[in-house]
Amino acid sequence: MSTPTSESIALEMHGITKAWPGVVANDHVDLSVRAGEIHALVGENGAGKSTLMNILYGLIHPDSGEILINGKPARIGGPRDAIGLGIGMVHQHFMLIPVFTVGENVMLGREPVAAGGLYDRTKARKEIAELTRRYGLALDADARTGDLPVGLQQRAEIVKVLYRGAHLLILDEPTGVLTPQETKELFVVLRGLVKEGKTIIFISHKLREVLEISDRITVMRRGKVVGHLVTKDTNEQEIATAMVGREVLLRVDKKPAAPGAVTFKVEDLTASSDRGVPALKGVSFELRQGEILGIAGVEGNGQSELVEVLAGTRRATGGRVLLGDKDVTTYDARTERDAGIAFIPEDRRGTGLVLNYSVADNLILGRQRSPSFSWHELVLRLVAIRDWAKRLVKEFDIRTPSIDTAARNLSGGNQQKIIVAREMASRPKVLLAAQPTRGVDIGAIEFIHRRIVAERDEGTAVLLVSAELDEIRSLSDRIAVIYEGHIVSIEPANTPEERLGLLMTGGGAERAS
Amino acid sequence: MSFLSDIGHLLLTADLWRATLEAAVLLLLPALGGVISERSGVVNIAMEGMMLTGAFFTVVADLAWHNPWLAALVGIIAGGLMALIHAVVSIRFRADQIVSGIAINIFAAGLTLFLVNRIYGLQDVGHVGQSALLPYINIPLLDQIPFLGRVVFQQNVVVYAALILLVVVQVVLFQTRLGLRIRAVGEHPQAADTAGINVYAIRYGAVITSGLLSGLAGAFLAIGISNTFVPNMTDGRGYIALAAMIFGKWRPLGAFVACLIFGLGQAIYDNNSIIHVSQYLLSMLPYILTLIVLAGLVGRSIPPAADGVPYSPGTE
Numbered sequence: 001m002s003t004p005t006s007e008s009i010a011l012e013m014h015g016i017t018k019a020w021p022g023v024v025a026n027d028h029v030d031l032s033v034r035a036g037e038i039h040a041l042v043g044e045n046g047a048g049k050s051t052l053m054n055i056l057y058g059l060i061h062p063d064s065g066e067i068l069i070n071g072k073p074a075r076i077g078g079p080r081d082a083i084g085l086g087i088g089m090v091h092q093h094f095m096l097i098p099v100f101t102v103g104e105n106v107m108l109g110r111e112p113v114a115a116g117g118l119y120d121r122t123k124a125r126k127e128i129a130e131l132t133r134r135y136g137l138a139l140d141a142d143a144r145t146g147d148l149p150v151g152l153q154q155r156a157e158i159v160k161v162l163y164r165g166a167h168l169l170i171l172d173e174p175t176g177v178l179t180p181q182e183t184k185e186l187f188v189v190l191r192g193l194v195k196e197g198k199t200i201i202f203i204s205h206k207l208r209e210v211l212e213i214s215d216r217i218t219v220m221r222r223g224k225v226v227g228h229l230v231t232k233d234t235n236e237q238e239i240a241t242a243m244v245g246r247e248v249l250l251r252v253d254k255k256p257a258a259p260g261a262v263t264f265k266v267e268d269l270t271a272s273s274d275r276g277v278p279a280l281k282g283v284s285f286e287l288r289q290g291e292i293l294g295i296a297g298v299e300g301n302g303q304s305e306l307v308e309v310l311a312g313t314r315r316a317t318g319g320r321v322l323l324g325d326k327d328v329t330t331y332d333a334r335t336e337r338d339a340g341i342a343f344i345p346e347d348r349r350g351t352g353l354v355l356n357y358s359v360a361d362n363l364i365l366g367r368q369r370s371p372s373f374s375w376h377e378l379v380l381r382l383v384a385i386r387d388w389a390k391r392l393v394k395e396f397d398i399r400t401p402s403i404d405t406a407a408r409n410l411s412g413g414n415q416q417k418i419i420v421a422r423e424m425a426s427r428p429k430v431l432l433a434a435q436p437t438r439g440v441d442i443g444a445i446e447f448i449h450r451r452i453v454a455e456r457d458e459g460t461a462v463l464l465v466s467a468e469l470d471e472i473r474s475l476s477d478r479i480a481v482i483y484e485g486h487i488v489s490i491e492p493a494n495t496p497e498e499r500l501g502l503l504m505t506g507g508g509a510e511r512a513s
Numbered sequence: 514m515s516f517l518s519d520i521g522h523l524l525l526t527a528d529l530w531r532a533t534l535e536a537a538v539l540l541l542l543p544a545l546g547g548v549i550s551e552r553s554g555v556v557n558i559a560m561e562g563m564m565l566t567g568a569f570f571t572v573v574a575d576l577a578w579h580n581p582w583l584a585a586l587v588g589i590i591a592g593g594l595m596a597l598i599h600a601v602v603s604i605r606f607r608a609d610q611i612v613s614g615i616a617i618n619i620f621a622a623g624l625t626l627f628l629v630n631r632i633y634g635l636q637d638v639g640h641v642g643q644s645a646l647l648p649y650i651n652i653p654l655l656d657q658i659p660f661l662g663r664v665v666f667q668q669n670v671v672v673y674a675a676l677i678l679l680v681v682v683q684v685v686l687f688q689t690r691l692g693l694r695i696r697a698v699g700e701h702p703q704a705a706d707t708a709g710i711n712v713y714a715i716r717y718g719a720v721i722t723s724g725l726l727s728g729l730a731g732a733f734l735a736i737g738i739s740n741t742f743v744p745n746m747t748d749g750r751g752y753i754a755l756a757a758m759i760f761g762k763w764r765p766l767g768a769f770v771a772c773l774i775f776g777l778g779q780a781i782y783d784n785n786s787i788i789h790v791s792q793y794l795l796s797m798l799p800y801i802l803t804l805i806v807l808a809g810l811v812g813r814s815i816p817p818a819a820d821g822v823p824y825s826p827g828t829e
Contacts, residue, residue, distance in 0.1 A: 059707070080709035095704035097697055098818075108697050109708030111690040118688050160708075 592728020
């Protein structure tokens with residue numbers, strides 16, 4: 001951790017308030033960032049971090065409050081003003097155009113122009129080469145951005161910000177999409193930038209990373225600042241408590257697994273992606289009763305296709321899936337479900353819920369034909385459905401004004417709890433959980449993790465797919481690493497993160513098949 | 514096989530190719546407009562209505578002032594104003610752009626019909642005098658080139674303008690800063706916005722430009738190719754231009770190739786007296802080709818990523 005090279009204040013935000021109908025996203029927020037420090041801004045989803053940063057970047061206009069840059073009051077009417085003041089933002093969802101080259105993306109908005117108004121590629125290339133050399137960020141200006149791995153795309157974003165002459169860099173959840181190795185590289189880059197005199201605001205909810213990289217921390221909760229912490233004097237538990245407003249259990253509490261018989265067997269499974277290219281190239285594994293098998297991998301290596309095939313929403317092109325001794329390879333979503341396979345899909349809003357349906361209706365989705373909820377598959381038993389919904393809402397602590405509220409109006413965590421409740425309440429033999437806690441706040445994560453472990457303890461075979469290595473490592477009893485459509489290795493639960501990271505990027509093991 | 518030999522003869526005549534180019538240009542102008550609009554992320558199916566409006570007001574102005582240049586300018590502006598409606602509705606009010614486009618096409622058909630009756634009564638609009646038409650100009654020397662001279666260099670002034678516009682649009686879209694920004698806005702408006710580009714300004718500009726080009730096509734149709742206004746005289750050309758835009762994969766040169774193919778169909782259709790095939794069959798040709806392209810049989814045609822998606826900044 002570097003100590004600030006100077007005590008001067010690079011940025012001050014005073015009394016920032018922004019309200020939307022029904023919510024106060026920022027309530028008199030104060031933020032003070034010293035020049036040359038890495039300042040972490042932490043908080044749960046919806047705490048108001050992004051709103052605050054979007055205000056700073058001119059994308060949102062605050063209702064009240066003032067901003068001082070290097071001690072001078074600043075008027076920020078739009079991104080253009082922010083850029084002019086030396087503020088640069090690396091967004092969580094990259095602001096890159098996949099079909100443009102890296103050079104075009106970096107230059108966009110400040111393009112060098114040659115004679116006759118033509119875009120000057122040569123000059124663009126030269127300027128990028130100079131920037132990348134100066135900050136040690138190797139990057140090919142002529143590569144098509146969409147073809148680059150995520151880590152390099154992020155690098156392009158950083159170069160883009162630097163090209164605009166930013167002194168204050170805002171990084172919004174920069175590690176969310178990165179592998180552990182890429183995260184390490186990013187941290188090296190960030191430290192290098194600080195050495196060059198840049199100031200960095202680092203937004204994250206990954207507390208370990210915050211502790212590793214930041215100098216000071218501002219914690220937000222429900223639109224307010226609830227704590228200013230100095231990194232070297234604090235710890236993970238203290239930050240988490242400030243974020244959530246109560247003590248939270250950061251470690252998953254679980255007994256050793258007691259695996260039973262093999263219930264679910266995947267043999268040499270192959271499938272294609274939406275674009276028709278092979279995504280699964282012969283995946284095999286066994287899943288036992290009462291165990292959690294984690295699938296670790298960088299996103300886009302076939303894990304999405306794998307769960308979809310297993311859930312019956314994508315066709316396998318080869319191989320077999322056995323549930324007990326039944327071949328369920330060609331089952332569709334309905335028959336898979338009837339056979340006892342429950343599915344928590346990764347796309348909660350698109351696949352998991354009908355957002356305009358009520359909580360109650362969402363809680364019986366996929367089971368609407370069952371005799372408990374319908375009379376001869378023709379007429380819904382509304383009373384039974386309401387009773388069922390009330391029970392689940394209570395049991396799974398779904399925070400909703402009523403069971404008639406549309407799922408759309410619930411927070412991400414509560415939406416996810418609807419799905420978790422529905423799937424677990426079907427008493428499945430196999431539970432497929434894809435990114436079960438993505439975009440969900442710490443409180444809900446804690447709850448969902450406990451339920452998944454409880455499910456395991458009752459004898460369900462759980463397949464857990466997650467991009468969060470921490471989640472995989474804390475929940476799984478065994479970890480299968482997927483890379484380019486192959487399971488490259490199946491590792492024990494206590495495998496060090498470094499080894500998993502290496503396997504995830506194609507190193508460290510010869511192919512299992 | 515008299516049909517094939519007829520076609521063969523026809524294909525060897527310079528006049529057929531001259532007619533092809535002329536018909537192609539009539540499609541090219543709105544197609545270029547469509548390319549610009551959709552590259553900026555605003556779906557535009559209203560070229561038909563903009564063309565029709567342009568054609569009508571061109572004739573009105575020409576009958577009043579007997580000046581084809583002024584008349585064409587009025588037509589261009591009329592097309593631009595129709596486009597402005599589409600721009601306001603789909604950019605400012607973020608309405609469904611297909612619905613807005615359909616509405617404009619229906620509105621244009623109704624408006625022109627109403628005004629025709631209102632201004633000229635139920636009789637004919639009247640003919641624009643020979644001297645008040647957009648002129649055909651032979652380019653000195655070049656028009657003497659055998660075959661090619663007749664095809665390319667003995668054309669209406671609008672044809673030359675369109676060919677120049679084609680090159681300009683192609684270069685601007687893919688070689689200049691403005692083009693980079695237009696495409697950025699059409700692919701990922703948020704990225705463009707955060708790069709300090711005014712998304713709304715670019716989109717308004719692009720949509721209005723599409724109207725200006727469509728208006729010019731209307732003027733060409735009314736006082737270049739013909740000399741009067743007839744209700745619904747665009748006869749679906751705005752839609753064929755739309756097809757050409759898709760066929761050409763949202764690229765000006767690609768659209769031009771498509772326009773030539775459709776234009777050839779039109780030219781053969783117009784010369785139907787020599788060949789013996791149903792004109793109805795021929796007139797279906799552009800649509801069939803478009804369906805084939807849309808079905809992805811001739812290489813997938815992928816629109817700009819944010820095409821048709823209204824932009825609202827800064828919401829979480």
